[in-house]
Amino acid sequence: MTTAIAHATVSRQQSAPPSNVIDAGQDFEIRALDAPLGAEVLGLDLSRPLSGSDFARIHRAHLDYHVVVFRDQRITPAQQVDFSRRFGPLQVHVLHQFQLPGHAEVLVVSNVVENGKPIGLGDAGHFWHSDLSYKEKPSLGSLLHARELPAAGGDTLFANMHLAWDSLPAELQRTVDGLYAEHTYLARYAELQQRSPWRPNLTPEQIAQVRPVLQPVVRTHPETGRKALFVSEHFTTRIAGLPENESRDLLEQLFAHSVKPEHVYRHQWQPHDLVFWDNRSLLHLAAGCPDHLRRVMYRTTIEGDVPR
Numbered sequence: 001m002t003t004a005i006a007h008a009t010v011s012r013q014q015s016a017p018p019s020n021v022i023d024a025g026q027d028f029e030i031r032a033l034d035a036p037l038g039a040e041v042l043g044l045d046l047s048r049p050l051s052g053s054d055f056a057r058i059h060r061a062h063l064d065y066h067v068v069v070f071r072d073q074r075i076t077p078a079q080q081v082d083f084s085r086r087f088g089p090l091q092v093h094v095l096h097q098f099q100l101p102g103h104a105e106v107l108v109v110s111n112v113v114e115n116g117k118p119i120g121l122g123d124a125g126h127f128w129h130s131d132l133s134y135k136e137k138p139s140l141g142s143l144l145h146a147r148e149l150p151a152a153g154g155d156t157l158f159a160n161m162h163l164a165w166d167s168l169p170a171e172l173q174r175t176v177d178g179l180y181a182e183h184t185y186l187a188r189y190a191e192l193q194q195r196s197p198w199r200p201n202l203t204p205e206q207i208a209q210v211r212p213v214l215q216p217v218v219r220t221h222p223e224t225g226r227k228a229l230f231v232s233e234h235f236t237t238r239i240a241g242l243p244e245n246e247s248r249d250l251l252e253q254l255f256a257h258s259v260k261p262e263h264v265y266r267h268q269w270q271p272h273d274l275v276f277w278d279n280r281s282l283l284h285l286a287a288g289c290p291d292h293l294r295r296v297m298y299r300t301t302i303e304g305d306v307p308r
């Protein structure tokens, strides 16, 4: 179920636009989802140039709803890259094996194996995480475009980490605010390799790109000023300065609290959806689908700030 929240573009609201207007917008709606986060965009065509005012509406919706679902986008990988770049520089994933040929900025997320070789990262998102939180500058946001969807399964879940912070008991808030935690890409890599025969061994160069970093356990969103929990079961290994058992216990509490059902939106993909989420506000998880059903998605990832 959805709630209409906005209609018509700026240009539509003007009675008689002058003939030399070059910022003419498209006629599209942004509707809030009936969920703890998320909005869908209907009637916008991202294969067409996006005016400054339309971009501003999308940017605002991204900050307000944290997930923006653009329905029915028949876009090329180059158009996805161009649109993503409007929000910042793009990040190239360390697993270069799964870049889309000709588009280093596009990570193929897929369970498809062709001629004995996987075409993409088959188990991306198997654990709750925020993209690239193991980098000094984690991702601002990611865009995932549905190219081929399975007949069953394949959902993506998002947890609202602002709500997770707001609803954390005050005593726990006081305990964790100001702490730092280590994030590392390698935290569960061996475990994932055991599950998925296709996860490649990393070269020394790849390992050097993903050295552990310390991140604040509670971060402040650089654009909205809202606080959010910033730990995940995938990449966060320990809280700095605490004995191992205390750190483990605290992290387990935070992980469990973060993904309570009341913080979560489950996205059931429709053909040609392009989903744009805010990694500064959310964790996400891929629910998975049966191996024999093809799922092919293209992901772009935008670089963000150093978390504070």
Ligand code: SIN
Residues within 6 Å of the ligand: 109, 124, 125, 126, 142, 144, 154, 155, 156, 284, 285, 286, 287, 297, 299
């Ligand atoms: C990801 O974690 O980026 C992949 C999410 C998905 O495939 O649903």
